Amino acid sequence: MPTPFEVQRHPTETRLAVRGSLDINTAPSLAEEIDAIIATRPPKVIVDLSGLDLIDSSGVAALVKLYKGVRGANGTVAITGARDQPLAIFKLLRMDKVFNL
Amino acid sequence: MPTPFEVQRHPTETRLAVRGSLDINTAPSLAEEIDAIIATRPPKVIVDLSGLDLIDSSGVAALVKLYKGVRGANGTVAITGARDQPLAIFKLLRMDKVFNL
Amino acid sequence: MRAIVGNTMVPTIRLTVPGTLRYRAIAVRVVGEACRLVSSSTQRDPDDPVVHDVRDPFDTAVISAFMEIFNNIAIHAYKRTGGGVIDLAITPTERELVIEVRDHGHPFDLDDVTPLPNELDEDSLPEGGMGIHIAKTMLDEMTYEPGPPNLWRLRKRLSANQAAGARRS
Amino acid sequence: MRAIVGNTMVPTIRLTVPGTLRYRAIAVRVVGEACRLVSSSTQRDPDDPVVHDVRDPFDTAVISAFMEIFNNIAIHAYKRTGGGVIDLAITPTERELVIEVRDHGHPFDLDDVTPLPNELDEDSLPEGGMGIHIAKTMLDEMTYEPGPPNLWRLRKRLSANQAAGARRS
Numbered sequence: 001m002p003t004p005f006e007v008q009r010h011p012t013e014t015r016l017a018v019r020g021s022l023d024i025n026t027a028p029s030l031a032e033e034i035d036a037i038i039a040t041r042p043p044k045v046i047v048d049l050s051g052l053d054l055i056d057s058s059g060v061a062a063l064v065k066l067y068k069g070v071r072g073a074n075g076t077v078a079i080t081g082a083r084d085q086p087l088a089i090f091k092l093l094r095m096d097k098v099f100n101l
Numbered sequence: 102m103p104t105p106f107e108v109q110r111h112p113t114e115t116r117l118a119v120r121g122s123l124d125i126n127t128a129p130s131l132a133e134e135i136d137a138i139i140a141t142r143p144p145k146v147i148v149d150l151s152g153l154d155l156i157d158s159s160g161v162a163a164l165v166k167l168y169k170g171v172r173g174a175n176g177t178v179a180i181t182g183a184r185d186q187p188l189a190i191f192k193l194l195r196m197d198k199v200f201n202l
Numbered sequence: 203m204r205a206i207v208g209n210t211m212v213p214t215i216r217l218t219v220p221g222t223l224r225y226r227a228i229a230v231r232v233v234g235e236a237c238r239l240v241s242s243s244t245q246r247d248p249d250d251p252v253v254h255d256v257r258d259p260f261d262t263a264v265i266s267a268f269m270e271i272f273n274n275i276a277i278h279a280y281k282r283t284g285g286g287v288i289d290l291a292i293t294p295t296e297r298e299l300v301i302e303v304r305d306h307g308h309p310f311d312l313d314d315v316t317p318l319p320n321e322l323d324e325d326s327l328p329e330g331g332m333g334i335h336i337a338k339t340m341l342d343e344m345t346y347e348p349g350p351p352n353l354w355r356l357r358k359r360l361s362a363n364q365a366a367g368a369r370r371s
Numbered sequence: 372m373r374a375i376v377g378n379t380m381v382p383t384i385r386l387t388v389p390g391t392l393r394y395r396a397i398a399v400r401v402v403g404e405a406c407r408l409v410s411s412s413t414q415r416d417p418d419d420p421v422v423h424d425v426r427d428p429f430d431t432a433v434i435s436a437f438m439e440i441f442n443n444i445a446i447h448a449y450k451r452t453g454g455g456v457i458d459l460a461i462t463p464t465e466r467e468l469v470i471e472v473r474d475h476g477h478p479f480d481l482d483d484v485t486p487l488p489n490e491l492d493e494d495s496l497p498e499g500g501m502g503i504h505i506a507k508t509m510l511d512e513m514t515y516e517p518g519p520p521n522l523w524r525l526r527k528r529l530s531a532n533q534a535a536g537a538r539r540s
């Protein structure tokens with residue numbers, strides 16, 4: 001299955017765009033990428049979810065891991081573009097406030 | 102179900118764009134439109150299938166009816182843009198030559 | 203081999219798939235199409251793919267809940283061994299969708315699942331244990347009876363608004 | 372309620388829907404996803420909807436054939452009355468897809484179907500009688516046994532190319 005995400009590393013920020021469905025079948029490969037991102041201790045990570053159609057709890061877990069890992073190394077995470085079903089899930093989990101959605 | 106087609110009538114030509122799936126569930130409403138088109142005895146009908154993803158034999162039958170009806174009133178029919186599964190169906194039925202695809 | 207629906211008023215769609223994540227997409231497609239049968243009031247683009255149907259709040263709720271229940275059966279009940287099937291009985295009516303999900307995996311006690319904390323801040327963001335909460339919150343009714351077979355019953359009603367739209371169309 | 376698949380090597384997906392055109396989309400979705408399991412070698416865009424899967428020649432063939440068979444059962448076997456169900460048993464392997472379709476409607480004699488004329492010109496363009504021809508030509512094997520239940524058996528193999536791709540990936 002093609003990976004539903006794309007990473008761009010710039011000196012000042014890392015951009016992660018996730019699209020399609022982030023779920024129990026696709027989250028494991030994103031989780032590896034997330035470990036790699038956290039290991040670089042990026043000062044700023046921007047997660048673009050405007051292409052994301054569907055998320056399940058495994059997908060949310062992967063994003064929480066990214067969030068905690070980057071914050072734990074004193075970086076910041078901005079989650080942008082969440083819409084439709086993914087936005088509904090973040091709201092249901094009351095993560096929309098923490099994530100500033 | 103929203104109709105998967107659009108008609109534009111110009112003095113010299115009538116354009117019919119069909120998109121999505123033209124099948125036994127959607128063809129009946131197109132057939133009504135086709136009757137209306139034929140009744141105007143148009144000199145030229147251009148059928149744009151570039152937005153058509155899927156067709157079944159009911160959809161083909163509707164297009165054949167249009168073709169015969171317009172030709173029968175001395176008009177011409179140009180079918181353009183067929184691709185993927187619809188093109189495969191026209192080829193299988195050896196209609197690609199008649200339709201000039 | 204017998205007609206299951208016969209002359210009952212509300213036809214039921216039945217799907218049986220192996221209880222592994224590989225077959226999840228099939229089950230989600232069927233549930234998505236069944237949602238469409240209930241909520242088809244809503245104007246939809248004819249070439250709108252199923253994955254985009256989750257713009258509809260009814261579909262969003264049902265698919266979100268169902269994905270979690272399916273994941274849990276494959277992972278917890280069947281322990282990722284694929285040693286059994288998942289049976290779905292999906293009944294769409296004009297006003298609601300009922301999904302019964304049956305598996306022959308390990309039963310558990312739904313009441314033992316710890317709820318999510320009420321207040322979330324940065325430090326308490328959960329990395330698991332969200333599935334049951336999502337499913338329960340998204341649905342109007344969710345029950346579980348340990349088996350065999352274990353039986354989940356998921357029910358979602360159209361909102362009054364949506365139901366009115368459906369009757370008009 | 373019994374596990375149907377158990378420990379057989381090749382799991383079968385089963386779907387039962389009312390035998391009306393309203394449920395066709397559900398059946399086509401399931402068949403489309405099953406195609407994906409066979410032909411998933413091909414690079415696909417993750418958000419590529421099922422309707423677009425018919426860019427793949429394998430999927431094109433199977434879906435085209437299946438749509439005709441389903442239409443015919445709803446229209447000819449059940450005479451648009453919706454008086455029974457359509458049962459699918461879909462078995463995807465690495466190299467082929469087998470679909471068994473069962474109905475309890477009126478049986479017919481497949482050999483009585485008149486073939487399409489060999490040469491088509493403008494005047495002989497058919498306005499019907501294309502379904503069986505499409506299905507047969509698209510598949511590697513298509514058999515029909517009158518019932519009850521009437522049983523269609525549809526088989527499509529991956530081409531050598533595609534199978535090689537599948538093994539590589």
Ligand SMILES: Nc1ncnc2c1ncn2[C@@H]1O[C@H](COP(=O)(O)OP(=O)(O)O)[C@@H](O)[C@H]1O
Binds near residue numbers: 274308315
């Ligand atoms: N279908 C099931 N069969 C057996 N146990 C289950 C099932 N669903 C949930 N559970 C149990 O309930 C717990 C909570 O499930 P859930 O809220 O989905 O979170 P998670 O799956 O991330 O642990 C699981 O860890 C598991 O122990």
Ligand SMILES: Nc1ncnc2c1ncn2[C@@H]1O[C@H](COP(=O)(O)OP(=O)(O)O)[C@@H](O)[C@H]1O
Binds near residue numbers: 448484501
């Ligand atoms: N499942 C079926 N049950 C009963 N009769 C069928 C079935 N499928 C096909 N037939 C018969 O075969 C004929 C040819 O079918 P087909 O090639 O699909 O063309 P069409 O449906 O347009 O007539 C039909 O008109 C019908 O008489």
